[in-house]
Structure formats: structure tokens, C-alpha cells
Amino acid sequence: MSTALRVLPSELLYTLAALAVVLVVSFVFGFTNVFGALSAAVSIAISLVVLWLFWRLVTATERIARATESLADDSLAGHED
Structure with a gap:
């Protein structure tokens, strides 16, 4: 199995856990009206960009x-005699 396939699920x-945390924190602070x-x-967009930059x-x-x-x-290996 390739490394990419082994790493992808984690x-x-x-990513989903981080998104869930951001959503919960957003709703805890009362972001319920249109504004x-x-x-x-x-806030979520900025958080996702920061997480992406950290991942990079x-x-x-x-x-x-x-x-x-x-x-x-x-x-x-080059110095072994």
C-alpha cells in the first residue's frame, strides 16, 4: 500500500476534528444571527487556511x-573502507 493511502485516513x-472544533467554538460564542x-x-475560512499552512x-x-x-x-556510505 502506498504511503499516501496509509496517511490519508488520519x-x-x-481535518474533520479540527473543523468540528472550530464549528463548536463558533457556536459557543453565539454566532447565530446573519452577521x-x-x-x-x-473565522472558519481563516482557520482552515491557517491549518493548511501549518500542514504544509x-x-x-x-x-x-x-x-x-x-x-x-x-x-x-562513501567513507566506509
């Missing part, structure tokens, strides 16, 4: 760590 679960609904929609940061950091580890392994 990513989806975390409040618009505020909640903007995490995946980029993982890629950098893998590349660094690969380079270190390659350099060690």
Missing part, C-alpha cells in the same frame, strides 16, 4: 529531515 480524521453567521464563515510546514519539515538523513547516509 489526515482526513484530523454572526458571516463572522463564523470568515509540517510536511516540508519532514521532507527536509528525510533529505538530510539521506545525505548523511550517503556521505557515511
Whole structure:
């Protein structure tokens, strides 16, 4: 099974959980009228963008760590006698 297929369910679960938390917090603060609904929609949109940016940061950091580890392994393999 590919890595993408193994990771997808947990990513989806975390995204849905984060969205549920944002919705619950929005309704707790009383975003029930039209202006409040618009505020909640903007708040949710901003939260989703921030979560997406954070996810991009995490995946980029993982890629950098893998590349660094690969380079270190390659350099060690070249010095073995």
C-alpha cells in the first residue's frame, strides 16, 4: 500500500476534528444571527487556511529531515573502507 493511502485516513480524521472544533467554538460564542453567521464563515475560512499552512510546514519539515538523513547516509556510505 502506498504511503499516501496509509496517511490519508488520519489526515482526513484530523481535518474533520479540527473543523468540528472550530464549528463548536463558533457556536459557543453565539454566532447565530446573519452577521454572526458571516463572522463564523470568515473565522472558519481563516482557520482552515491557517491549518493548511501549518500542514504544509509540517510536511516540508519532514521532507527536509528525510533529505538530510539521506545525505548523511550517503556521505557515511562513501567513507566506509
